Amino acid sequence: MNEEQIRLVILDILDKIAPDEDLTDLDDSQPFRDQMELDSMDFLDIVMELRKRYRVQIPEEDYQNLVTMDSTVTYLLPLLKDVESPA
Amino acid sequence: MPLPDESRIVITGIGLTAPNGNSLTEYRENLLAGKSGVVPFETRYMPPTVAGVCDFEVTRHQKRKEARRGTRAGQVAVYCANEAVVDSQLDWENTAKNRVGVYLGITEHGNVETENEIYEITQFDYDTKVWSHHHNPRTVANNPAGEVTINMKITGPHLTVGAACAAGNAGFIQGVQMLRLNEVDVAICGGVSESIHTFGIFASFQSQGALAKHDDPTQACRPFDVNRNGIVVAEGGGICTLERLSDAKARGARIYGEIVGYGMNSDATDFVLPSAERQAECLELALGRANLTASDIDIVSSHATATEMGDIQEAKALHTVFGDRESLAINNTKSFIGHAMGAAGALELLGNLPAFEDRVAHATINLTDPDPNIALKQLVANEPRELPKVDYILNNSFGMLGINSVLIVKRYEA
Numbered sequence: 001m002n003e004e005q006i007r008l009v010i011l012d013i014l015d016k017i018a019p020d021e022d023l024t025d026l027d028d029s030q031p032f033r034d035q036m037e038l039d040s041m042d043f044l045d046i047v048m049e050l051r052k053r054y055r056v057q058i059p060e061e062d063y064q065n066l067v068t069m070d071s072t073v074t075y076l077l078p079l080l081k082d083v084e085s086p087a
Numbered sequence: 088m089p090l091p092d093e094s095r096i097v098i099t100g101i102g103l104t105a106p107n108g109n110s111l112t113e114y115r116e117n118l119l120a121g122k123s124g125v126v127p128f129e130t131r132y133m134p135p136t137v138a139g140v141c142d143f144e145v146t147r148h149q150k151r152k153e154a155r156r157g158t159r160a161g162q163v164a165v166y167c168a169n170e171a172v173v174d175s176q177l178d179w180e181n182t183a184k185n186r187v188g189v190y191l192g193i194t195e196h197g198n199v200e201t202e203n204e205i206y207e208i209t210q211f212d213y214d215t216k217v218w219s220h221h222h223n224p225r226t227v228a229n230n231p232a233g234e235v236t237i238n239m240k241i242t243g244p245h246l247t248v249g250a251a252c253a254a255g256n257a258g259f260i261q262g263v264q265m266l267r268l269n270e271v272d273v274a275i276c277g278g279v280s281e282s283i284h285t286f287g288i289f290a291s292f293q294s295q296g297a298l299a300k301h302d303d304p305t306q307a308c309r310p311f312d313v314n315r316n317g318i319v320v321a322e323g324g325g326i327c328t329l330e331r332l333s334d335a336k337a338r339g340a341r342i343y344g345e346i347v348g349y350g351m352n353s354d355a356t357d358f359v360l361p362s363a364e365r366q367a368e369c370l371e372l373a374l375g376r377a378n379l380t381a382s383d384i385d386i387v388s389s390h391a392t393a394t395e396m397g398d399i400q401e402a403k404a405l406h407t408v409f410g411d412r413e414s415l416a417i418n419n420t421k422s423f424i425g426h427a428m429g430a431a432g433a434l435e436l437l438g439n440l441p442a443f444e445d446r447v448a449h450a451t452i453n454l455t456d457p458d459p460n461i462a463l464k465q466l467v468a469n470e471p472r473e474l475p476k477v478d479y480i481l482n483n484s485f486g487m488l489g490i491n492s493v494l495i496v497k498r499y500e501a
Contacts, residue, residue, distance in 0.1 A: 019151040041156070044220045052217050 005085040006073045009053070010046075017045040028069035050076070054083055092333035096263045097499060098343040098440070099335050100175025100328035102167040105434050106139030106321050106424045110170070114434075115441045117423070118449040119471050123305035124424045125319050130286045131206065133293070137304040138283045139321025139425035149238060158200060158225050159281035159322070161234030163430075164191055167326035168235045168275050175328040175340065177273065188271035189232045189245035190261040191326070192254025192278035194428035194486065196247065197226035198285040231279050243271050251486025252390070253351070254278045255325060255432025256494045260349045262329045272334060277326035277433035284322070288428075292318050295359070297394050299425075308426075309453040310391035310419045311398050311461050318392050319425030325433030343440050344480070344496040348377025354489025360396055366404035366483075366491050373481070373493035374408075381409050383479050384495070386448050387417045387465075388435045390483040392426050395458075401483065402461040415465040416448035416472055423452060432484030436494060442477045443498040 001009070007028070014023055014032070021036045032038050046066060050056045056079050058066070065075035101111050106124025108114030117124070128138035145154050145162050148169035154162055168189070172179055204218050211217045224230070232245040244265075250257035255278030262274030282288050292298040299317040301307035309315035327343075335342055350372030354362035374381060387405060391398045409415055420435040421427075427434050442448060454468040482494045 017152070017155070019155065037152070041220060048217065048219065052211070057216070 001080045001083050001085045003073050003077060006076050006080055007069060009086065010069060010072055013046055013049045017042050026069065031067045054080060056080065092336065093331055094267055095332035095345055096266050096329050097332050097335050097345045098327045099330050099340040100171040101343060101437055102170025102174060103325045103434060103437055104141045104143040104163060104166055105323045106141055109143040111437060114438055118420065118438050119447065121450060121452050123452065125304045125307055127304055128283065130289055132286050133289050136289055137299065137307045137319055139319060139323065139427060140283060141322050153238065156221060157234045158230055159284050160196060160231040160279050163279045163281060163322065163324035164231040164235050165238045167277065167324040168239060171275060171326045171328050177328065182273065184240055185242045186272040187241045187243045188265050188274050189235045189241060190258050190265065190274060190276040191232045191247050192250055192258030192429050192433065193231065193247045194251050194254055194280060194282060196228055196230055198287055199281050200225040202285055202287060235275065250492065251488060251490050252426065252428055252431055253484045253486040253490045253492035254429040255434065256482060256484040256492035257351065258433065259327065259346060259494055260351065260492065263346050263349065266329060266331055274329040275326060276329060277324065278429040279324040280322050280428035280430040282322060282428045283320050288320055299393060306453050308393050308422050310393040310422050310451060311458055311466060312454050313456045313458045315393040317394060321425035321427040323424065323427040323430040323434055325430050325437045342499040344443055345499050346494060347497045348373045348379065348495035350376060350493045352491050356489055359487055361400040361485055362489060363400040363403035365489065366401060366485060367407040369491040369493050370404060370408045373495050377495045379479065379495065382412065384415060384481045385474060385477045386439055386442055386480045387415065388439050388480065388482040389417055389419045390485045391419050392421060398458065399460055402463050406462055411464050413464060416467050416474055417463055417465045418448050418467045419451040432482060432492065436482040436496065439480050440496065442480065446474050446477045448472045448474055
């Protein structure tokens with residue numbers, strides 16, 4: 001997957017765990033939590049979905065990389081570069 | 088000596104979801120029309136079966152995210168509790184939320200969520216790293232009641248009452264007691280069930296030889312009928328707002344009825360087989376607490392689940408207490424909706440309450456060939472029955488491990 005494909009995967013996961021949110025105006029440079037209702041259990045859902053979908057294991061010390069869309073995509077790119085895009 | 092109004096507990100609001108209705112009005116109409124809510128149902132690992140399935144609007148009182156995070160029992164409870172409060176016309180915004188208690192009867196809780204997680208890890212070679220972090224908050228035994236408090240911002244006490252299939256009555260009884268102890272001013276109480284979403288309950292009844300089957304699902308649940316062949320599992324919820332009569336009068340509340348008596352006891356004999364003797368004692372306990380005799384009761388809402396032993400033992404208990412008095416009407420709501428487990432006692436009582444106004448006992452449907460071993464002359468078979476008066480309704484609810492509960496509600500006269 002490339003950066004844009006990973007972004008779409010993250011958007012799909014966010015839409016699943018926060019179905020009441022409108023994500024169309026999400027600012028990729030700003031923290032998710034500043035733009036939507038997202039608590040620690042929701043955050044763990046993001047980690048869990050990535051684990052289930054792509055067998056990606058994200059160690060706890062790396063959670064800080066999942067703060068914004070930009071930082072998340074940057075972090076995941078090397079981990080998912082050999083994975084086929086679902087789209 | 089009559090109780091003071093501060094100790095008299097009345098029903099002021101009703102919220103429910105049953106397989107054949109999502110409000111008291113719709114549910115009552117279908118009970119009087121003989122309309123079943125039992126449908127074909129498929130669940131994991133089991134051959135096709137039948138069940139009582141609810142279709143209430145989950146998002147009426149709950150955000151989609153809240154519904155996703157919680158449980159089906161939580162969805163049922165949140166829907167019914169909100170509907171009850173709306174129906175009560177309480178000034179909810181100005182109600183002291185730390186003086187509201189939530190007491191919900193459950194038959195079981197956590198099986199659905201545990202089965203789901205086990206299924207999930209089987210898809211990942213039993214890797215427990217995909218076991219959900221939501222599992223514990225979903226499966227703690229207080230879950231459905233706790234979800235109600237979070238949704239409705241209630242800061243008073245909440246708990247579930249684990250009472251097998253006697254749980255609906257047990258939830259009401261807990262509410263009555265807490266109001267009388269002045270622990271709360273409003274009790275949101277009753278029973279809920281998500282049981283159709285665990286394959287285990289179907290599989291266990293099947294192994295016990297107690298799971299109903301019929302080509303026509305609407306005819307599958309046949310209490311007191313010689314051709315019955317077991318239980319139809321159902322989901323649902325029945326929740327009331329209870330208040331002290333003094334408070335209800337002060338705000339001019341609509342009063343559905345007064346809970347004047349209750350009894351709970353234990354068979355102390357068997358895991359599954361009921362005891363007619365103990366059930367009869369429980370009936371007498373409730374009548375005594377209400378200062379009534381058996382001749383005062385107009386409608387008995389029976390518990391019978393359409394198992395041979397259960398139906399016969401309850402019939403014996405009822406015959407012991409009520410004899411052959413023909414002015415009594417005995418009906419059975421499971422014949423319409425199946426066995427709603429933790430919600431059964433609550434839904435069965437609530438479906439009968441409108442009889443205080445219309446003086447009609449709804450029927451026991453599917454009773455085409457009454458079991459000759461059941462000597463109840465008062466069964467309302469297949470068609471509703473008009474009664475000259477309805478002043479007292481008695482509701483039976485019994486469960487596994489020999490838990491018995493009886494509730495008596497009186498028509499309220501201002």
